Amino acid sequence: MKVIIIGCGAGGGTSAQFARKMDRKAEIKIFEKGKLPQYSKCALPFVLSGDVAPHSIIEFSEEWFRRAKIDLQLNTEVLAIDFEGKSVETTHGNEEYDSLIISTGAIPFSPVEPVGRTYFFRTLEDVKAIKREAKKAKKAVVVGAGLIGLEVSEALKKIGIDVSIIELMPEILPAMLDPDMAFLVRKKIEGKVEIFLNEGVKEINEGRQMEVITSSRAIKADFVVVATGNKPNISIARKCNTKKAIVIDEKCMTSIPSVYACGDCTQYKDIFGNEVIVGLGSIAVRQGIVAGINAVGGDEKLPPLLNARTTKIFGIEIAAVGPLQKDLPFQPIIGKFRGNTHPDYFEGDEIVVKVMGDEEGKICAAQVIGPGAAQKINAFALAISSGMTFDEFSKVETAYAPPVSPVIDVSTIACDVAKRKVR
Known part of the structure; x- marks a missing residue:
């Protein structure tokens, strides 16, 4: 059994590890066009801020792959795939495979031609x-006030750079939060960075200073960072079933036998059966596990995507799970509650919870702003996976002690608010 993996990011590197765990004798080879082995791209904003050392984000070194008897070929690009002949053409020659895993990631998208700095x-x-x-x-x-754009902006502020953010949409974090929740975050950070909403970038001009031309103004700066998202890198996989990305099934298999895919280059069904592109490191790892196991003859399956996501911006914890309100296939019932992390007589911090469900009260999405947001969203992720209703979640017993938590958790109160709207 010979497995070839294209890309050594979170998906590709993980798939190699789990292929090796399943099959100690398989020949496993990774082609990575970059010069570094698997590292955490999610940690890059914190490298920029100086909070994390660059070398520390390398998750699995070249030596680790050698010990695992995985042949990692850095600085090697796959130029073409012969699916019928089961071989790949690389910058250093051709290689045949029994199973192929495509994990080519994504490439940056820019609304305008990037020039100069x-x-x-x-x-x-x-x-x-x-x-x-x-x-x-x-x-x-x-340019861009999404998750990465805001994390980059905070990192730049930490190293002494004044930042102006330009966002095309009416609110920040447009792919992560509903506008009513994103508004609360924006109000907390407005004094720290300059934010321009509803403004598309028309042009970037190079000179002694860079100049960014929007639909409403011209902003001068010493340099520009474009953080308007990424698009799946699927150029070598066009013969697979591709839409905006490589379509995979629950086994991470493409439309071509013995060919699997994982990570940011893929699209997969969510809890409503819609094929979505997520682009999260956590999903890339989970898909890598499944692809690696199945590439050597296993039978592992992915559950539908929940799209659980989180970040921390300027000290504010934010998390969400499930589709945005506008993307739900029905008009949701909503429960929203603004509470505190502790009883009123104990010093605490504000926390806001929004939970959404269908007409029968079945939970399908949630968003949280405040301390412990990720753990609360993890609880909602479990609730969605389990098919829980507002009523069931509102009755969950939660731990209480004044220095730790309130008598009744804000998440259960939000569900209690929602369940009273169910008819």
Whole structure:
């Protein structure tokens, strides 16, 4: 059994590890066009801020792969795939395979042509280039107020750069939170960065200073960071069933036998059966596990996607699970509650919970802002997976002690608010 893996990111690297766990004798080879083995791209904003050392985000070293008897070929790009002949063409020659795993990730998307001191934020090399630029700069424009754009903006502020953020949509975090929840986050961070909403970037001009032209204004800066999202890198996989990404089934198999895919280059069904592109490191790892096991003859399956996501921006914890309100296939019943992490007589912090469900009260999505947001969303993720209703969740017994938590958790109160709207 010979397994070839294209890409050594979170998906590809993980698939190699689990293929090896399942089959100690299989020949496993990874082709990675970059010069580094698997590292955490989710940690890149914290490398930029100086909170994390660059070398520490390498999750599995070249030596680790050698010990695992996995042949990692860095600086090697796969140029083409012969699906009929079961072989790949690389910059260093051709290789045959029995099973193939495609984990080519994603590439940055830009609304305009990047020129001059304009940077993307996708790789460790991007971060190093931005850090070098920041040492001689005072002002930056960040294009995009999504999760990455805001994390980058905070990192730049930490290293002494004034930041203006330009966002095309009416509110920040448009792919993560509903506008009513995103508004609460924006109000908390507005004094720390300058934010322009409802403004598309028309042009970026290069000069002694960079100039970003929007639909409403021109903003000068020393450099620009484009964080407007990524698009799946599927150029070598067009013969697979591709839409916006490589379509995979519950076994991470593509439309071609013996060919699997995982990570940011894929799309997979969510809890409503819709094929979605997520682009989360956590999903890439989970898909990598399934692809790796099945590539060597296993029978592992993915559950439908919940899209559980979280971040922490300017000290504010944010988390969500399930579709946005606008993307639900029905008008949801909503329970929303603004509470505190502790009883009123104990110093605590504000926490806001929004939970959504169908007409029968079945929970399908939730969003949380405040301390412990990720753990509360994890509880909602379990509730969605288990088919729980507002009523059932509202009756869950939760732990209480004044210095730790309130008598009744805010999540259960939000569900109690929602269940009273069920008819």
